[in-house]
Amino acid sequence: MQLASLSFVFLFLPVSIAVYYSLPDRYKNLCLLAISLAFYAFLSWQGMVLMAAMTAVDYAVAAGIHRLGPQHPRARQLCSALAAATVALIAGTSAYAQIEHFDLPLGFYVYLLTGLGYVVDLYRGEAEFEPNPARFGVMCCFFGKLYAGPLVEYSEVAADLRSPVKSLTGVGEGVLMFVRGLAKKVLLADQISVVFTTLGALPSGQLPVLGAWMMVLSSAFATYFNLSSYCDMAVGLGQVFGLSLPANFSYPFQSRTVTDFFARFNITVTRYIRRYVYRVLGYDTGGRLSNALNLMLTAMLAGLWFGLRLNTLVWGMFLGGFMVIEALWAHRWLENIPPFFLRIYAFAVVLLSYAIFAGSSLTQSWNTFVVMMGFSGHGFTNDTVQYMLLTRGSVMVACMLFSTSLFARLGQWLRQRSPLLLQVLTVASNAALLLLAVSMMI
Amino acid sequence: MIKKILSCIVLGVLVVMPVLSVLLSPPHQQDFSSFQTLENYLDEHLVLADPLRTVSAELSLLAGQKERDGVFYTSDGLLQNFWPTESNTVRQRNTDAIITFAQNHDVPTYSVVIPTAVAIKQKLVPDNAPLYNQKEIITTINRAMEGKVTAIDVYPTLFQAYDDNAEYLYYRTSPRLTTLGGYRVYSDVAERMRLSPRPLRRFSKEYAYHDYYGELTSSWSSKKVQGDILTLYQNTTDSQGYQLTVTNTDGSKSVYNTLFPRARAMLGNPFDIYLGGECIRFDLRVLDRDEGGGLLVFGDDSIESFLPFLAQHYGQVTYINLALISKADLVALNPNSYDQVLFAYSLETFCDSSEISKATAVS
Secondary structure, three states, X not given: OXXXXXXXXXXXXXXXXHHHHHOOHXXXXXXXXXXXXXXXXXXXXXHHHHHHHHHHHHHHHHHHHHHXXXXXXXXXXXXXXXXXXXXXXXXXHHHHHHHHOOOOOOOHHHHHHHHHHHHHHHHHOOOOOOOOHHHHXXXXXXXXXXXXXXXXXXXXXXXXXXXOOOOXXXXXXXXXXXXXXXXXHHHHHHHHHHHHHHHHOXXXXXXXXXXXHHHHHHHHHHHHHHHHHHHHHHHHHHHHOOOOOOOOOXXXXXXXXXXXXXXXXXXXXXXHHHHHHHOOOOOOOOOHHHHHHHHHHHHHHHHHOXXXXXXXXXXXXXHXXXXXXXXXXXXXXXXXXXXXXXXXXXXXXXXXXXXXXXXXOHHHHHHHHHHHOOOOOOOOOOHHHHHHHHHHHHHHXXXXXXXXXXXXXXXXXXXXXXXXXXXXXXXXXXXXXHHHHHHHHO | OHHHHHHHHHHHHHHHHHHHHHHHOOOOOOOOOOHHHHHHHHHHHOOOHHHHHHHHHHHHHHOOOOEEOOEXXXXXXXXEOOOOOOOHHHHHHHXXXXXXXXXXXXXXXXXXXXXXXXXXXXXXXXXXXXXXXXXXXXHHHHHHHOOOOEEEOOHHHHHHHHHHHOOOOEOOOOOOEOHHHHHHHHHHHHHHOOOOOOOHHHEEEEEEEEEEOOHHHHOOOOOOOOOEEEEEEEEOOOOOEEEEEEEOOOOOEEEEOOOOOHHHHHHOOHHHHOOOOOOOEEEEEEEOOOOOOEEEEEEOOOHHHHHHHHHHHOOEEEEEOOOOOOHHXXXXXXXXXXXXXXXXXXXXXXXXXXXXXXXXXXX
16 A cells, blocks of 8 residues: 555545554554554555564564663674674675565564664663553554655653654644655656656667756655655654654755755765764864765665665765765855755756766766766757657746745745735645546545 | 645645546456556546647647657658667568478468558658668669569558548558558559559448558557548449358457458457458368469558458468467468469568568478
């Protein structure tokens, strides 16, 4: 079952809401955990068993650390063993999946890293022990965030887990947020993905200059709108069930620097890497070389979040290289450049990086890059590119507009001048989005 | 306050729509063991599904998209784009199988590969849309058969007929040939098989279904798409009697005394009106007729459009669906007892399905 499916929207979700809110508060977390496991079981019961087993192991280790006390040497051993086992499991399974060409289980990184993060926090004494395994289970396995995160920290959801909030407005706002995410998925992400897959399917010898630029641009938009739509749906579903999940994207394509891009793109993953890796490496307190290596490692790990592939690793390195330059040498120079030009610089670097991200191999990425620069002699355009421009040009323009904060600013401006008009427009636009999203799913 | 109202409306929609759907179209004996079947049920029966489909189609047109799920929206109906999904090996294997069959049997063998609608009506396709060169590939297939099999090229006739007169050769909402398209194919095939094709005026036209909406409307449900008419052409001058014995897909047999069993079509797919529709095989006998030889046909559903015309030249016609027939039944077949053998497939089947290669199993 997909989040963007009729059976989820019109059956699973209303039934889950009804069951959840009909139960007394003390059973709500258990109910939400059961709903999450049921959701997963409909997709794959083997995957559900794996998720339940891994979460149980994490909880057992957390309980062990809690019993021993954070300072106990065996607590350190337990924590290290879990970290090593998790990293080995992620790396091993990802590599095996790559070789055998199968998809990783849904939410594999999300639940494993959430559980590991909690255990590390507990060991560091930065999180309290959660005595209720159902609450821990909800934190790791909540079904809404299994597709693309966000990665949550225990401190962010602990209060919500302990005292679930009951409010019709909260549920309604959550559903509206979910609808916005759903609309983003079916109206933008799925449509722009067609441009990428069509142009990506052209043999490398037939990809013209404009086609290469469009392919890379559509790859960047498809990645952003797919991930952010799932995260919006997750945040909305969290709100429906009384959980405040953090935002994961903040208009990354209008970043002013590459460092800024990382701070706005997949925010909770970057935060996780900073918290559990960059911190261990000593942040930027070492010498220049040490700082450069730390930044580079952080960026590479952020790339590997999208899969254990050479291209995602090099994508991270490419952006990491710019982050190093910005942090160590160019920061003063960048401060003096007008924001408009900074945005152009950051967008250009990010766009070029997607030539690496979108390729199935480094050779293919290099070929795309050569075509983009006009050195291939493939011509400027061809029939397929023109066809895509004619039939999907409007989607590309819509993606450009919706990837900026233009509409959010418009909303703020309207709120100051005519709050009533804003409310009416909000009602109309949300109703229209629900209608359009459902119509595109049929 | 407005937020609360909006929340109630949205929550209400989420609850009311599925409840109304179930109440208005209660599921009967449906197996909901997988979410896909549930999804399909909702897709078909969700309340307001049809208006919502229209909204989605109109929205796509407004955004400049004239292709959805590989189906083009055109001023003359919907066109399924065709691009082979299999490698050339499948096509080559099918070609070799027909050649091998012809070499193994001492019966004149003919082959016709029918282009899909998108090639014939290509002038309606949006500018620059990627199209597969069907003419070239049919020519390649036919050349490979030269000297061993009589290959019949119906592409020029169909293309000309549409280009000159915009004839109703393919359905507007289904990728199949209409009976008029079938007549054009029949004319070419009959000539190459040394028969005298009967002029169209000798057939009376009868409308079997009006406003038929085929499978392509699941991609485009626009009010602007006109429904189809299913037509029957009956020979008015030679009123022959027929015995049509259909071996159904479940192995059972049904016998009819017409080429167009209406009762069968009433129970299922309207296209079943043409020679009984999808089946493992059928045996057609022209009653009270001594002259006319036997014809053995291997083909896909494209034969339904032209075989009713062609059948009138024979005393006996046997149709074999290679996709469904068992190997034992295939081995038991004796092609030498027929006067001619015809392989008739759409280009799509020829390129993407290896069913034709099973013909080599015929002893």
